Amino acid sequence: MAVAIQQHHDRIAAYLKKKLGADVSLADVIALAEITAQSLQSVFETMDSAVHRELREIAAYIAAMKAEIAGLHFNELKHTRIPAAGQELDAIVKATEAASNTIMECAEAVLAADASDPAFKSMVDEQMLIVFEACSFQDITGQRVAKVIETLKHVEARVARFSDALRTRDTGGFVSEAERASAERKERLLLSGPALDGNDRQSEVDRLLGK
Amino acid sequence: MAVDLSMPILVVDDYNTMIRIIRNLLKQLGFEDIDDANDGSAALNKMRGKRYGLVISDWNMEPMTGYELLKEVRGDPGLSKTPFIMVTAESKTENVIAAKKAGVNNYIVKPFNAQTLRTKIEAVFAE
Numbered sequence: 305m306a307v308a309i310q311q312h313h314d315r316i317a318a319y320l321k322k323k324l325g326a327d328v329s330l331a332d333v334i335a336l337a338e339i340t341a342q343s344l345q346s347v348f349e350t351m352d353s354a355v356h357r358e359l360r361e362i363a364a365y366i367a368a369m370k371a372e373i374a375g376l377h378f379n380e381l382k383h384t385r386i387p388a389a390g391q392e393l394d395a396i397v398k399a400t401e402a403a404s405n406t407i408m409e410c411a412e413a414v415l416a417a418d419a420s421d422p423a424f425k426s427m428v429d430e431q432m433l434i435v436f437e438a439c440s441f442q443d444i445t446g447q448r449v450a451k452v453i454e455t456l457k458h459v460e461a462r463v464a465r466f467s468d469a470l471r472t473r474d475t476g477g478f479v480s481e482a483e484r485a486s487a488e489r490k491e492r493l494l495l496s497g498p499a500l501d502g503n504d505r506q507s508e509v510d511r512l513l514g515k
Numbered sequence: 516m517a518v519d520l521s522m523p524i525l526v527v528d529d530y531n532t533m534i535r536i537i538r539n540l541l542k543q544l545g546f547e548d549i550d551d552a553n554d555g556s557a558a559l560n561k562m563r564g565k566r567y568g569l570v571i572s573d574w575n576m577e578p579m580t581g582y583e584l585l586k587e588v589r590g591d592p593g594l595s596k597t598p599f600i601m602v603t604a605e606s607k608t609e610n611v612i613a614a615k616k617a618g619v620n621n622y623i624v625k626p627f628n629a630q631t632l633r634t635k636i637e638a639v640f641a642e
Binding site: 406 | 532574582609610611612613615621622625627630
């Protein structure tokens with residue numbers, strides 16, 4: 305396009321040099337206008353072609369991005385998989401809470417019972433059976449956890465493919481004010497939750513406290 | 516245990532299951548006067564209405580955390596001398612140091628057992 309504009313300038317400059325010093329007639333002005341119009345036409349043609357090529361590239365990029373977005377199966381994730389995973393986690397919390405309460409009720413009943421009572425032994429046996437039954441939650445929650453892990457892997461695979469296709473880079477910031485407020489609260493109040501190696505931390509904590 | 520078993524104890528945790536576990540462990544240790552609260556602000560209200568001999572608090576609660584409760588307690592002249600044990604899964608070094616600076620008497624990492632609870636309570640009252 306730069307070449308076309310240069311040629312346009314050259315033609316006008318050549319015409320003006322030819323007419324330099326001479327009286328300018330109406331015919332000269334019309335001739336200059338014709339030269340200008342002809343030159344600009346070629347400029348616009350070049351410009352049209354460049355813009356058209358850029359628009360075609362943008363359209364192809366948008367089409368590819370739409371295909372990648374469709375490949376995310378976002379609606380399925382939003383309406384089916386993620387809510388289902390949330391329900392599984394809720395069920396896990398409820399199952400573990402119910403099992404804990406059942407086991408504690410049994411323990412409390414045994415602790416409160418009179419060991420000298422002839423019925424004590426049979427009562428303890430009965431309570432222990434209830435404890436065994438309550439422990440079956442572990443099998444079910446294990447299966448629920450496996451389903452949640454499967455969902456996370458499903459989401460991870462699609463997000464990774466999408467990110468690769470768009471060659472995205474991570475940027476800072478939060479998607480909402482609520483997310484920002486939650487992150488700031490966690491940082492301010494030192495809330496990071498259980499550590500994976502939390503079982504071995506007591507002696508280190510004692511050392512830090514000087515106990 | 517050289518501890519006054521009749522002293523009132525306040526257990527603060529947002530999980531009722533955890534409160535029940537600690538309450539049962541304390542009963543096994545011989546304590547009988549045990550109250551509970553589900554977050555720091557509820558605990559603070561109870562502490563302003565009754566004098567407790569010991570507070571055993573979780574860290575991660577809403578709206579007021581155990582860490583904020585500890586700082587409030589230490590900043591209140593009427594409550595500042597109350598022995599305070601943190602029982603929490605927050606076990607990072609920065610947490611322990613922050614709790615120590617705020618004036619915690621002892622710190623128990625979840626999950627814990629009855630022996631650890633007994634040892635830490637004894638250590639607080641041996642100081």
